[in-house]
Amino acid sequence: xxxxxxxxxxxxxxxxxxxxxxxxxxxxxxxxxxxxxxxxxxxxxxxxxxxxxxxxxxxxxxxxxxxxxxxxxxxxxxxxxxxxxxxxxxxxxxxxxxxxxxxxxxxxxxxxxxxxxxxxxxxxxxxxxxxxxxxxxxxxxxxxxxxxxxxxxxxxxxxxxxxxxxxxxxxxxxxxxxxxxxxxxxxxxxxxxxxxxxxxxxxxxxxxxxxxxxxxxxxxxxxxxxxxxxxxxxxxxxxxxxxxxxxxxxxxxxxxxxxxxxxxxxxxxxxxxxxxxxxxxxxxxxxxxxxxxxxxxxxxxxxxxxxxxxxxxxxxxxxxxxxxxxxxxxxxxxxxxxxxxxxxxxxxxxxxxxxxxxxxxxxxxxxxxxxxxxxxxxxxxxxxxxxxxxxxxxx
Numbered sequence: 001x002x003x004x005x006x007x008x009x010x011x012x013x014x015x016x017x018x019x020x021x022x023x024x025x026x027x028x029x030x031x032x033x034x035x036x037x038x039x040x041x042x043x044x045x046x047x048x049x050x051x052x053x054x055x056x057x058x059x060x061x062x063x064x065x066x067x068x069x070x071x072x073x074x075x076x077x078x079x080x081x082x083x084x085x086x087x088x089x090x091x092x093x094x095x096x097x098x099x100x101x102x103x104x105x106x107x108x109x110x111x112x113x114x115x116x117x118x119x120x121x122x123x124x125x126x127x128x129x130x131x132x133x134x135x136x137x138x139x140x141x142x143x144x145x146x147x148x149x150x151x152x153x154x155x156x157x158x159x160x161x162x163x164x165x166x167x168x169x170x171x172x173x174x175x176x177x178x179x180x181x182x183x184x185x186x187x188x189x190x191x192x193x194x195x196x197x198x199x200x201x202x203x204x205x206x207x208x209x210x211x212x213x214x215x216x217x218x219x220x221x222x223x224x225x226x227x228x229x230x231x232x233x234x235x236x237x238x239x240x241x242x243x244x245x246x247x248x249x250x251x252x253x254x255x256x257x258x259x260x261x262x263x264x265x266x267x268x269x270x271x272x273x274x275x276x277x278x279x280x281x282x283x284x285x286x287x288x289x290x291x292x293x294x295x296x297x298x299x300x301x302x303x304x305x306x307x308x309x310x311x312x313x314x315x316x317x318x319x320x321x322x323x324x325x326x327x328x329x330x331x332x333x334x335x336x337x338x339x340x341x342x343x344x345x346x347x348x349x350x351x352x353x354x355x356x357x358x359x360x361x362x363x364x365x366x367x368x369x370x371x372x373x374x375x376x377x378x379x380x381x382x383x384x385x386x387x388x389x390x391x392x393x394x395x
Contacts, residue, residue, distance in 0.1 A: 001315040001383075004113055005376040011112075012105045012371040015039070017087035019101035023076030023094045026132030026140065029053040032074045032104075036129050039108050043115045045127070051147040054140065055129040058153075059114055061121025061386060066156040068382050069126040069341070070110060071334055072103035073133040075140075082362050097364040099163035099350065102371055104129060106161070109375035114382055123386040126155065130333075136256070137185045137294030139333030150340050157304055157385060158343040160334040161374055165356045167349030169367040172312045172377060173325045174346045176305045180298040181230070181258040182265060183331030184291065188213060188276045192285040194249030204284040206251035207240045213279045213287075214238065214253060217272065224271050225264065232258040232329045233268070258329040260297050269293075296335040304344030311380035312346075316373060330359070344381075348374045 024032050033053045040047050040057035048056040053074060081088050081095040089095045107127050114125055128149075132140035167173050190213075192204020214235045221231040233255065240251030257268045269291045280287035312321045325347070334345055352367030 001380045002372065002376040005109065005372045005379065008109050008112060008375065009369070009372055012109045012375065013368050015108060016101050016105040016368065016371060019104055020087050020096050021090050023089050023091055023096045023101070024074070025078060025094060026075035026135040027052065029074040029131050033129065036074075036104060036108070040111060040127065043111050045111060045115070050149050051144050052140070053131040054144055056149070057111060057127040059111060059118060059125040059127070061123050061388070062119045063122040063388055065123030065386060066154050067124040067126050068385050069128055069155045069158040069337065070107055070378055070382075071128045071130055071158065071160045071337060072107040073100040074104065074129050074131045075100060075134050077134055077360060079360065079362050085365075095362065097361060098134070098359050099364075099366060100133070102163050102366060102374075103161065105371055106374040106378065109371065110378040110382070113375065113379045117383065120388050121386045122388040124153065125382050125386070126153070133333055136183055136331060137292045139295055139336065141333040141336040145336050145340060150337070155341050157307070158337045158341050159304070159308070159378060159381060160332070160337070160343070160345045161348050161378070162332065162345075163350040163366050163370060164347035165351050165358060165364075165366065167322065167347060168351050169349050169370045170316070170373060171320050171322050171349035172316065172346055172373070173322045173349070174305060174308055174312070175323060175325055175327065176300050176302055178260045178297055178299050178327045179345050180327065180332050180335070181232070181260050181329045182262060182297040183294040184257045184265060184268065185254070185294055186257065186272050186289065186291045187252060187254040188272075189250065189252045189288045190280055190285045191250050191288070192283070195247050197245040197247055200247060203247045205247055206249065206283070206285050207247065209280050209283045209285045209287070210238055210240055210251040210253050212282070213276055216275045216279060217255065220268070220271050220275065225267070229264060230260050230327065230329060231264060231268070258331060260327055262297065265293060295331045295333045296339060298332055298335045298338055298345050300344050301338070301342035304342045307381050307384060308344045308346050308377070311377050311384060315376040315380040
């Protein structure tokens with residue numbers, strides 16, 4: 001399978017770069033959806049539009065049977081890419097900085113390979129191109145599930161992957177159980193009377209409230225949660241003031257909590273609210289807290305994990321499989337699909353010989369040989385699940 005996927009290297013790279021040049025933000029992926037639709041229709045797949053900008057390509061085997069769902073994301077990020085790449089983003093302030101362009105290319109590559117096998121399949125392969133994965137805390141997968149996506153057919157297995165710059169190209173990271181964390185979003189707004197910066201005693205200091213809250217919230221995971229439970233609390237945005245000699249009447253901060261144990265969501269919400277209100281009280285302010293639950297944690301199903309492991313071993317060899325990795329505190333709304341059907345999610349090595357830019361960086365890029373590896377693994381899982389045992393006896 002790896003050899004067959006390798007023959008698609010150039011068209012996969014061409015598609016990935018075409019997608020990279022024209023990124024679109026979550027919920028706005030009209031051009032991307034149209035391009036993907038063209039590719040799927042050219043392969044003879046049935047194409048549906050289940051919700052919003054989502055695209056679902058259905059490949060049916062000659063005999064009816066279960067369905068395997070493969071998921072890729074359509075959306076890009078509001079990031080200005082570093083200049084100098086021949087295939088760099090042509091949309092100011094927008095970039096595929098999380099590998100979604102590669103994920104889409106691999107799904108199309110898998111459709112190319114499996115379309116050649118359709119007469120030998122007993123079942124269906126669903127190629128889902130999902131919008132708005134980056135729109136935490138809502139996400140596009142939840143809307144698709146609520147719109148009845150999985151109620152329309154016999155999906156018995158769902159697969160997702162992510163290009164992973166911490167692993168060398170040619171390897172796959174896979175683990176049973178928790179894979180990625182749940183992710184919530186919070187925003188705290190401090191309000192007070194404001195006043196002259198030279199007379200802080202006569203004003204409510206919203207900036208000081210925000211500053212102290214940042215420190216206290218960052219310490220929440222270390223002091224208020226059992227140390228054996230992985231938790232991250234990060235503040236990524238602070239907004240306040242417009243003049244150096246004015247204490248503003250309002251200051252705001254926003255951040256995210258990440259955790260693997262689902263029961264910690266309610267605990268963290270309570271703690272964020274308590275810290276914000278306590279800090280506000282010290283500085284004579286009021287605190288309004290908006291805490292929104294986001295994506296659940298991704299938890300790999302045992303059978304799905306084993307299927308992916310066997311596919312890696314068969315298509316790439318024993319040396320490609322890495323099963324010693326810890327769960328990541330990143331989040332992905334693939335978890336909404338995983339709560340409905342048995343699912344497997346794996347990390348695809350994407351680092352070449354050069355520097356390893358992190359995800360969501362304006363420098364992010366990956367070794368495009370990974371496109372071949374991902375296509376091979378996804379195709380192998382589908383064949384192992386759906387291949388007809390009696391193909392040669394049908395006449």
